Amino acid sequence: MLDAFSRTVVSADAKTAPVGGSELASLRDYVRNGNKRLDAVNAITSNAYCIVSDAVTGMICENTGLIQAGGNCYPTRRMAACLRDGEIVLRYISYALLAGDASVLDDRCLNGLKETYIALGVPTQSAARAVAIMKSAATALIGQTNTPENGGTKYRKMETTQGDCSALVSEAGSYFDRVIGAIS
């Protein structure tokens, strides 16, 4: 498993060159925006249950066949497995966001996930849709772009200092896209 720092080191070692100059700039960015990153991780972890359950609910609302007899979220045992998987995926994304590197997500979550889903008969298209909904919810919480209209009764505003979080929003989004890409 690597983080943003050890990723730089591993690629420098391949060239047997020390890390200096321009490569340090991106690491200094990580350090300078460290508190923003921790707030972003906190935005995901504090709302994990809401993000996951909304995503699975949304996925089912769009495709009600899933909870009819024979659907992949019927009976509750399989629905529970679905909620559990959503939480696991979100957890690994939160690790990747904390580390600033996707290796933990790749190695421990995505490696072989598609093959497992195919073997178990899980519809990967529906799974990808749930991850996409998690992406909208998580990025809205990190960037504080959620509105009472969109949030409804689940509306939540994170009490953090206002600032430009666009880089972290797109980084977090890229991890969700990575999951979608890996299973579809």
Place this chain on the structure above:
Amino acid sequence: MKSVVTTVVTAADAAGRFPSQNDLEAVQGNIQRAAARLEAAEKLASGLDNVTREAGDACFNKYAYLKQPGEAGDSQVKIDKCYRDLGHYLRLINYCLIVGGTGPLDEWGIAGAREVYRTLGLPTNAYIEALTYTRDRACAPRDMSPQALNEFKSYLDYTINALS
């Protein structure tokens, strides 16, 4: 690669939980000290060749017998390899300063070093002398700020202890 972040994530993953407030605080502590580490890494990287040469020269000055026939530095090729190895140690220290932990030194420098040196009949005292010279030669604020120097020297000491 062991670092503060990967340690925290490994522990959280083993327990199957999201990163907790404790985890975030641990990473925050690492970030606070990062500026000094990155400064030390930058200064070391820019002066790596000079530092390596000075350290190697100090070592051959103290142990002049190494250049005698049959010893570890009896040909230019072998002498060059000594300087190369010192450069590797300093480069790994540069990596440790980047990562904020001893992972790179442990995995790429120290693991197996004792066995290799014994097999090749190389004196580890010579490396210790070179790294000790570097440690005592470095000074603040000429080379880097005091806090950065402190970080740099702690990894030099770690390497020296591992070779002793």
